[in-house]
Amino acid sequence: MPTPSSISRSEPVIAVIGGGPAGFFAAVTAKEAQPSCRVTIFEKSSRVLGKVKISGGGRCNITHDSPDPRELAAHYPRGHRELIGPFTRFGAPAAAAWFTDRGVPLRTYPDGCLFPVSNDSQTVIDCLTGEARRLDVTVRTRAEVTSVVATDAGFALTLASGATARADRVLIATGGRAVAGPLHGGYALAASCGHAITPLVPSLFTFKVDDDLLQGLAGIVVDPVRVRGVGHRGLAVQDGPLLITHWGVSGPAILQLSAWGARHFHDCGYRFLVAVDWLPQFDQHGQDEALADLATANKSKQLKAFGPWKLTRRLWVRLVERAGLNPDQRWGDLGPRQRAALSAVLKGTQLAVSGQAAFKEEFVTCGGVPLKEVDLRTMQSRLTPGLHFAGEVLDIDGVTGGFNFQSCWTTGWLAGVALTGTGSEDV
Template identity: 50%
Template sequence: MKNRESLAEPLEIRVVGGGAGGFFAAIVCAEAYPQAQVSLFEAGSQLLSKVRISGGGRCNVTHSCFDPATLIQFYPRGGKALRGAFTRFQPKDTIAWFAKRGVTLKTEADGRMFPITDSSETIVDCLTQAARRAGVQIYTSAPVSQVRREGDRFILTLKSGKEIWGDRLLLASGSSPQGLQLARSLGHQIESAVPSLFTFNIPDSQLHELAGLSVEPARVQLILPEQKPLEQTGAVLITHWGLSGPAVLKLSAWGARVLHQHRYQATVRIHWLPTETAESVRQTLLAAKTEFPKRSIAAHNPFSQSPHNLPRRLWQYLILKAGIDETGRWADFSKQAMNRLIQQLTQTELPMRGKGVFKEEFVTCGGVSLKEVNFQTMESRCCPGLYFAGEILDIDGITGGFNFQSAWTTGWLAGQAMGKVVHPSYT
């Protein structure tokens, strides 16, 4: 077969996966190389499904972190590989790309960035209109069941049996087993996919009664056998099944593999007053005992005011957990009881027995091994003409817009590279 690089016909570029990474790559490629024929195949009936539900339907597009060295610290897996990639396309470039197409993003207090409309449909509409203008051919309900190479080209076999030829192939099918199998069939090693970003199931009915309470900040540790404790500080949300909130979700991401290995059985240790030491907590309790001897311990929470803002119901839960009588007075507060309460305030230990689902964003770690991908172009090192973008790669970030940013970045790099007429592999 003749090498297509030498022919006059336009390059045929095939994209598998209609999520953020694949869709963005298709647009970027079609805009940069208008002579190319770019086609996108999505297995489901709906495009950009995660974009639609992200951020509770508002779409957390990216995060206001503009230093690549800092940005990569939010990726439990893939940060090193993304360092150079973020020097070429990072959050400020994402902001500019959407702004150029009429979408303004706003920054919230925690750094997350959303469209000013607070609607994911704004992002979906922007992307679909850009794809339409660029001439991307889109096929939904078109799952690809098999891919093979013939000469320098690819043949995609759809589930319907139809065969599609292409000169370049981008796999951006997320963590779907079928997409990973396609990558494996083309010679790639796959790191096993396990959940990342999930909540902790805590079998403590008294804790469950506090559902809805949020504490910020708290320091949370994961204690696992023969492992150095993992630790994160941030807001903790108590739920009907256990614990959620940014600190817990960050821990779930950093501990994704080891927690999977331990079948989500661990000990969670929480310091509810992370700016305090055990001794400073003791001094505060001693002062309360001196100043309010006749008041009940349960009724007077000395940590209720700023900067701690420890909720009253949580204070009463910790008192009970320390084995202290709810009706006891500060005057009768013994040294032993004080030690137990200090332990609960600074080192509450709770059993983790399983995981929940972070409903706003389902993320996995695992995917195509990063050492087999050139992060300047997102081209396979094993199979010339094959590219990757998005969550199919062994990259995942914590919550806050970081997973979308890696999708935009890898999609942009792939889109810029795929349409070049002279392929680096043939030079």
């Protein structure tokens, strides 16, 4: 097995497995750090950066306006503690500056998301592939790596075609994919080098809900709501917009809950109860008072006359019915028990989730190479010296908002510097 000190420092041969954002960022960083190193990206498909192309609805939400490493790391259900250090070394401002300096001006939107000013993910692809070309990184497409073996002389790689290659250092940046069955792709390569793989399940999904309450209401957005998984203790509540869809519920609040609860929800077969607080601006007492005030001010009006607190009338009527009340009833006729029933529904409508569905096909993977098996200063394996990891193959995933690419830029950069062996162990 090679040790970092036994590897030739003058012209190290570096194999990057995976032509996604993490692999490209690492390859370019390595070449910039040490131009004499020889870097080859092995990509199994016919084109590189495929996910970047379709990301952010074709616009590529490249990172998030979150300069504080702790605050940034808090957006990662897997990695929120471990990423603070890496983000301190190469965080969101560094990533944004990297692209801006290389001709990709970015725009920050009010929700904190950064996109290229061009609003076209191709700009990001052109930047990364252009940098790789300029720095003389070799890119081999249709080159699936099927085995990586540590030898006395570095690493021996075998490709699906049967071809072989040798490298002093190897980066596995093969991305994520939660599919049932035996380990595949980069996970299998990592496992063959001694790594355990934290079980893989999807994250970032919408909830299928078949409930009369939502029938015919698709398209309605309630902002904000507070959602929580009923009976999933230890799972934080999530605040944000909720979108009613044709098949259930979606929107940032739901996606965040899906990410933080990815493993819980998988383990219960995606059958669980979610409670929606439609008026999180009130605590229970405040809401009771507000309902009493509303009843006093609108005595002669029917409940169905208007939707209070920005709730659309159609949704409001459904909530009234869910509370067992008649929408034709007048506010002034509501007794304390009826008000309490309405209040209970507004504070915690329970919806039975019966499955999950992709959010614009934007699944990310929860699980992967455990972070405790990786030195997060260099992204080097603690088990196989000279082997590094970056991107979604690691047990890291973020919520939506540019966080998943940011972890690729960060881990790719750290790995890229370290892969050259130019004092990288001190990074």
